[in-house]
Amino acid sequence: QVQLVQSGAEVKKPGASVKVSCEASGYIFNKYGISWVRQAPGQGLEWMGWISAYNGNTKYAQKLQGRVTMTTDTSTSTAYMELRSLRSDDTAVYYCARDIAAAALKFDYWGQGTLVTVSS
Amino acid sequence: DIQMTQSPSSLSASVGDRVTVTCRASQSISSYLNWYQQKPGKAPKLLIFAASSLQSGVPSRFSGSGSGTEFTLTISSLQPEDFATYYCQQSYSTPLTFGGGTKVEIK
Numbered sequence: 682q683v684q685l686v687q688s689g690a691e692v693k694k695p696g697a698s699v700k701v702s703c704e705a706s707g708y709i710f711n712k713y714g715i716s717w718v719r720q721a722p723g724q725g726l727e728w729m730g731w732i733s734a735y736n737g738n739t740k741y742a743q744k745l746q747g748r749v750t751m752t753t754d755t756s757t758s759t760a761y762m763e764l765r766s767l768r769s770d771d772t773a774v775y776y777c778a779r780d781i782a783a784a785a786l787k788f789d790y791w792g793q794g795t796l797v798t799v800s801s
Numbered sequence: 802d803i804q805m806t807q808s809p810s811s812l813s814a815s816v817g818d819r820v821t822v823t824c825r826a827s828q829s830i831s832s833y834l835n836w837y838q839q840k841p842g843k844a845p846k847l848l849i850f851a852a853s854s855l856q857s858g859v860p861s862r863f864s865g866s867g868s869g870t871e872f873t874l875t876i877s878s879l880q881p882e883d884f885a886t887y888y889c890q891q892s893y894s895t896p897l898t899f900g901g902g903t904k905v906e907i908k
Binding site for chain 2: 716718725726731740742743744778786787788789791792793794
């Protein structure tokens with residue numbers, strides 16, 4: 682069965698960086714993409730960006746451009762999301778979700794979420 | 802960016818009720834519209850994709866319709882496990898955007 686297992690909760694200080702991992706199993710990793718979606722406490726869903734595990738192409742939300750990098754390691758079927766220059770409003774649950782390989786489109790399987798808390 | 806507006810933001814309903822949630826896009830998105838269900842403390846779950854296609858494993862009481870700028874999610878007979886928050890999401894263009902959510906509560 683398809684599973685996405687994310688790394689554990691993180692507490693970071695403002696200005697620091699965080700890197701969240703998402704290990705996929707149960708499907709052929711490089712035939713799909715991964716999108717990252719975050720949810721601030723009590724708020725709605727925000728798409729952060731997408732990476733194709735097939736060719737490494739990426740698309741990022743404009744508001745995060747320059748602070749976010751998404752990568753994949755096909756040898757371990759793992760996707761990574763790094764967010765730099767953290768601010769308090771980056772406090773959120775971060776989800777990875779399986780997407781299609783060619784474009785950001787729909788998220789049919791999700792990781793369990795990783796809480797990132799940014800606090801001094 | 803394409804703005805997605807859901808209504809209502811919350812509703813109260815009873816088991817067995819027919820429930821409809823509306824989602825409007827700020828411009829035409831053809832049928833590039835997906836619906837998700839989220840329960841507290843859990844990741845969202847894909848219910849409907851491409852406006853009206855039922856995701857595998859999702860009960861047939863869920864259905865979606867619409868195209869262009871106006872879409873609906875219908876639950877034909879609300880079940881206890883359906884009390885949750887529902888989100889629409891457009892995939893017509895990046896950045897992908899979500900509606901603000903509709904919380905379905907027990908009456």
